[in-house]
Amino acid sequence: MQRKRYAPGRTRSAAHTAVVLALGLGLGAGLTACSAGAPADDIAVDAKAGQAAAPVAPPGRYRTLFEPCGAVPQATLRDLLPGAAALPEAERDKAYRGVAAVTYDTDRRVGCTWRADTPDTSHRLSLDIERVVSYDAAVSDDDRAQEVYVRKQLAAGIPLPTVPPTATGAPTDPATGAPSATGKPAEGVSAPAGKAPSAGTPATSASAGTPAAPTGAPGGAPTGSATPGGGSAATGLEPRVLDDLGDVAYLDDVLSTVGANSRERAVSVVFRTSNVIVTVWYREQTTGSAEAPDSAELQEKARNLARQLAERLEE
Numbered sequence: 001m002q003r004k005r006y007a008p009g010r011t012r013s014a015a016h017t018a019v020v021l022a023l024g025l026g027l028g029a030g031l032t033a034c035s036a037g038a039p040a041d042d043i044a045v046d047a048k049a050g051q052a053a054a055p056v057a058p059p060g061r062y063r064t065l066f067e068p069c070g071a072v073p074q075a076t077l078r079d080l081l082p083g084a085a086a087l088p089e090a091e092r093d094k095a096y097r098g099v100a101a102v103t104y105d106t107d108r109r110v111g112c113t114w115r116a117d118t119p120d121t122s123h124r125l126s127l128d129i130e131r132v133v134s135y136d137a138a139v140s141d142d143d144r145a146q147e148v149y150v151r152k153q154l155a156a157g158i159p160l161p162t163v164p165p166t167a168t169g170a171p172t173d174p175a176t177g178a179p180s181a182t183g184k185p186a187e188g189v190s191a192p193a194g195k196a197p198s199a200g201t202p203a204t205s206a207s208a209g210t211p212a213a214p215t216g217a218p219g220g221a222p223t224g225s226a227t228p229g230g231g232s233a234a235t236g237l238e239p240r241v242l243d244d245l246g247d248v249a250y251l252d253d254v255l256s257t258v259g260a261n262s263r264e265r266a267v268s269v270v271f272r273t274s275n276v277i278v279t280v281w282y283r284e285q286t287t288g289s290a291e292a293p294d295s296a297e298l299q300e301k302a303r304n305l306a307r308q309l310a311e312r313l314e315e
Contacts, residue, residue, distance in 0.1 A: 057134065060141030060275025062313070068112040068127045069098040071312055072305065077114060080282065080301055081123050084116035107131065120290045127309070128279040141275035149248060149272040152279075156252045156268075158239050237295045242303075246271035246278075246310050251303070253295055258285060265293035269306040273313050280306045 077096050078085065084095040101111030114125045132145035150160065242249040249271035258264045264285040271278055282302040284293035 056137050057140035057143070060132070060145065062131055062274060062276050064107050065110050065129055065131055065276070066312060068110045068129055069100050071112075071127070071309060072098075072114075072125075073308070076305060076308065077125075080125050080305070081114055081116035083118040083121060083123055086118065087116065101128070108133070120287055122283075122285040124281075124283045124285075125305075126279075126281040128281070129309075130277045132275045132277065145272055145275040145277060146248070149270070149277055152270055152277070153241075153250050156239065156250065156270075158241065158250050158252065161241055235295075237299060242269070242271070245269070245303070245306055246273040248272050249306070251299060253299060255292065255295070262287045263292045265295060265298055267295075267298040267302045269302045271306060271310065273310060276313060278306065278309050278313075280309070 072080075074096060081095060084092050087095060095114060095116045098112045098114045101109075101113070103109050103111070109128075109130045111126065111128045113127075116123050130148070132141055132148055134141045134144035136144075153160065237253060239252045240250065242251055249269065252268045252270075253265070255263065255265045262285055264283060266281065266283045268282075269280045280302050282298055282305075284298055286293060
């Protein structure tokens with residue numbers, strides 16, 4: 001019997017061809033199944049496709065705050081705290097160093113208080129700096145900060161500037177001066193009936209048991225309208241809106257009696273720049289035969305410091 005000649009290449013080629021054909025047929029069946037199960041016409045379309053997204057209000061300019069106790073130059077502190085110069089060196093350094101307010105988020109609110117006393121006078125300086133954030137996507141940080149600022153001004157009893165009516169006759173929002181989208185003023189904002197005693201919301205505590213500077217009148221001290229010698233309309237030193245500081249600003253000035261023979265004047269300057277609100281509170285208290293604190297002097301010093309802080313925000 002004659003044997004067949006062995007051809008190794010022919011046997012492997014046949015097996016390889018069989019495998020390729022099997023894979024090809026399987027792949028073709030898979031593709032056919034996919035095409036049959038999900039035709040292009042049946043692909044689901046996103047229900048939101050083509051809808052315009054709701055507008056998002058822009059964020060405020062500031063995301064952080066500067067350290068307040070180091071924001072006031074030594075030369076300015078020496079001018080604002082004249083009694084500190086007579087203190088022993090260790091106490092003088094402590095007075096100029098200040099006491100930071102206790103806060104839980106230094107990117108949202110910070111403050112600092114300085115104090116220097118002599119037998120006849122006492123000076124106290126406080127800063128309160130707040131960064132306002134709006135959690136409403138339709139309201140910008142700046143607009144929310146303006147609402148907070150307006151409430152502070154009204155609490156101090158200082159009327160809002162008159163806003164002229166719009167060309168369309170639409171009502172305006174007293175918090176921003178712009179036409180009201182809802183046809184009514186911002187919630188909780190209303191014009192005062194007249195000048196009232198200064199008032200404000202105290203800042204966070206500077207130290208345990210020691211209240212920090214309020215945004216309007218001195219804590220624990222009786223408030224009242226300004227008296228002759230300062231704060232009267234005739235001298236131009238009355239509580240008023242300021243037009244040369246930040247985006248908006250106002251100044252409050254209150255002279256009051258403390259105890260039987262002490263008089264205290266508290267001057268506060270509040271201004272807003274974008275979404276940051278800064279309050280400078282400067283107080284002088286005299287006792288005995290010492291003259292009442294001078295309104296013009298305290299106002300000038302408080303305004304000068306406020307200008308320095310406004311420039312610091314611009315850096």
